[in-house]
Amino acid sequence: MNIYTKITSVFLLISLFFIAESVFAAEIRLDTHKSEVNSDEQFSLDIIVHSEESLNAISGRLVFPTDKLSIKEIRDGNSVINFWIEKPHIEKSGSVLFSGITPGGFNGANKSIFSVVFEAKGTGLTSIVLEDLKALKNDGLGSPVELKLNNTAVYIKSGISNASEEILTDKDLPENFFPTIEKDPNIFDGKYFLVFATQDKISGIANYKVREGILDWFTVVESPYLLKDQTLSKKIFLKAIDKLGNERIIEIEPKYPPSHYENIQYWFIIISVLFILLFLIKKLCRKKNSQN
Amino acid sequence: MRSFYPLSIIFLLSLFFFPFSVLAITVEISAIVPGCGDGIISVGEQCDGSNLGGGSCTLQGFTGGTLSCTASCTLNTSMCSSNSGGGGGGNNTPTIPNTNVVFTGKAYPRSTVTLLKDAQVAATTIADAGANFQMTISSLSGGNYIFSVYSEDDKGVRSSLFTFPISVTAGVTTKIGNIFIAPSIAVDKSEVRRGDNIAIFGQSAPLSEITVNINSEEEFFVKKKSDANGVYLLNFDTSVLEMGQHSTKSKVYLDGEISSFSKVAAFIVGTKNVLLQSLEKIISKSDLNKDGKVNLIDFSIIAYWYKRANPPTLIDLNGDGKVNLIDFSIMAFNWTG
Numbered sequence: 001m002n003i004y005t006k007i008t009s010v011f012l013l014i015s016l017f018f019i020a021e022s023v024f025a026a027e028i029r030l031d032t033h034k035s036e037v038n039s040d041e042q043f044s045l046d047i048i049v050h051s052e053e054s055l056n057a058i059s060g061r062l063v064f065p066t067d068k069l070s071i072k073e074i075r076d077g078n079s080v081i082n083f084w085i086e087k088p089h090i091e092k093s094g095s096v097l098f099s100g101i102t103p104g105g106f107n108g109a110n111k112s113i114f115s116v117v118f119e120a121k122g123t124g125l126t127s128i129v130l131e132d133l134k135a136l137k138n139d140g141l142g143s144p145v146e147l148k149l150n151n152t153a154v155y156i157k158s159g160i161s162n163a164s165e166e167i168l169t170d171k172d173l174p175e176n177f178f179p180t181i182e183k184d185p186n187i188f189d190g191k192y193f194l195v196f197a198t199q200d201k202i203s204g205i206a207n208y209k210v211r212e213g214i215l216d217w218f219t220v221v222e223s224p225y226l227l228k229d230q231t232l233s234k235k236i237f238l239k240a241i242d243k244l245g246n247e248r249i250i251e252i253e254p255k256y257p258p259s260h261y262e263n264i265q266y267w268f269i270i271i272s273v274l275f276i277l278l279f280l281i282k283k284l285c286r287k288k289n290s291q292n
Numbered sequence: 293m294r295s296f297y298p299l300s301i302i303f304l305l306s307l308f309f310f311p312f313s314v315l316a317i318t319v320e321i322s323a324i325v326p327g328c329g330d331g332i333i334s335v336g337e338q339c340d341g342s343n344l345g346g347g348s349c350t351l352q353g354f355t356g357g358t359l360s361c362t363a364s365c366t367l368n369t370s371m372c373s374s375n376s377g378g379g380g381g382g383n384n385t386p387t388i389p390n391t392n393v394v395f396t397g398k399a400y401p402r403s404t405v406t407l408l409k410d411a412q413v414a415a416t417t418i419a420d421a422g423a424n425f426q427m428t429i430s431s432l433s434g435g436n437y438i439f440s441v442y443s444e445d446d447k448g449v450r451s452s453l454f455t456f457p458i459s460v461t462a463g464v465t466t467k468i469g470n471i472f473i474a475p476s477i478a479v480d481k482s483e484v485r486r487g488d489n490i491a492i493f494g495q496s497a498p499l500s501e502i503t504v505n506i507n508s509e510e511e512f513f514v515k516k517k518s519d520a521n522g523v524y525l526l527n528f529d530t531s532v533l534e535m536g537q538h539s540t541k542s543k544v545y546l547d548g549e550i551s552s553f554s555k556v557a558a559f560i561v562g563t564k565n566v567l568l569q570s571l572e573k574i575i576s577k578s579d580l581n582k583d584g585k586v587n588l589i590d591f592s593i594i595a596y597w598y599k600r601a602n603p604p605t606l607i608d609l610n611g612d613g614k615v616n617l618i619d620f621s622i623m624a625f626n627w628t629g
Contacts, residue, residue, distance in 0.1 A: 057618075057624060059617050077435070078436045080457060083588070085595060085598055085620055102455075103623075104440040104624070104627055106457050111457060138621070139625065140555075140625040142621035142622050172433050182581070184580070195588055196588075197412070201433045201435025202433070223595075
């Protein structure tokens, strides 16, 4: 091979590299930060997007072998996705489903979609892949973008792991937010519903809980939430809880508070005071009788 | 005495319920009116009402207590506390500086500029006569944020969202400068008779160079100068365009800075002139509850119909008979917060 042939080969390779780059406007890669782990070791996998074009919607499925890996945690606290249509969750054994949007779109390198903390089981080479992946352009039409996929593989070897567990610390509350009560003929048959969303930049939001009125219990809900109290006469307590248990509680005053005579709290107070007075009078009477 | 057990229970229950009526905290849900007291942290404000911008005493460098907002929209740390550390002359000086992000740039003269933090309205301000604006948001957590800025011209036409992902470091003031919001753009006709003029107009920074792009088989680029109010108008002769669907967009150049392209305004070159009834129609497609905004409420409505059978035609934004990722993408493009 003479020098000219070598130069031509290098030129061709460089050309091929640039052609390949120009075909794919966006790349999604799986990053485990290490190619080899011990059995029983925990490691995190980041789902990263790099895009020249502005994207505003992504959906897909992360698939892994359940005989070699188990999920310890899913983290979406620092995601480039603002609103999840389907928050990353275990759809079925060995599959994590996700879809979400970023209003206004985003582009650039190394944007995190979400992360998964796996625990290795067994031994051998393990592939983790993305399936049914879609990324849409921020063009007002929802046009698909050509994607380059970089799946990954991890070799699990037998042995005791010296690596520490993937522990996250988060002392911050979820971010402040402003839930609103809405009504629209297109959903819930035109009944009142609650709309809410917030973020937690470290561990991510685990769930929301709502309590309608003081006699209710907190129950896990999702936005939009159909209110049980359609009269809007009860105070609403809404909790955003992050994955490490930090809670932010927002209280929403009733839009149509009950009159004093309709409010059960006031009746309790009045009746209690009456009973106390009755008790004191009776006691006083007994005392007088015994003295006589 | 036994007969008084129920009384004791009722009394205890009353004591249980009483604090709820005393400790009521009001969360105001109101219309967005720029200024202190609107519940939105705008330029020059550290907080607004109960909106502390995610702030807390600990983020201000104290160890505990209750952070509040003054009537002049500054953070009140008087109820925050610090542990002095058991001797050694501890002081109450905050050790962790606030986490702020300052945004500066150009919009349209005296236009309302809206800042979105992770797609929700975080601040609004009014640009000056030279189209310059500045906004500050405070008490953020460290982490990755997606900020977007948009403005609305004197005719109520909104710009495209100018979006930038930023990694904010806790305790650091991050400055984002040279934001140049793309011009607003509109056309006077939805269909124009071939050979007649179509008016392409909008607003941008005053006395700036506007490049208008008309999409056709052959693309046309026409330069116009905006006036002292930032308004530009191009009467374009459509005789050079072929029959069919066309679109136009614009960008602005001023003092070495250039904006991205504006939103796209579509029109048809045909056999008759059809005047546009209302400019608001431009965004109405994604505004499902017709409140003039595309935000979390519209997202909630479309999310309700995700993967459900027979969605209303209003919800199915691309008209393919189902609500899927494409409909969400269309909504995300038209987002106003």
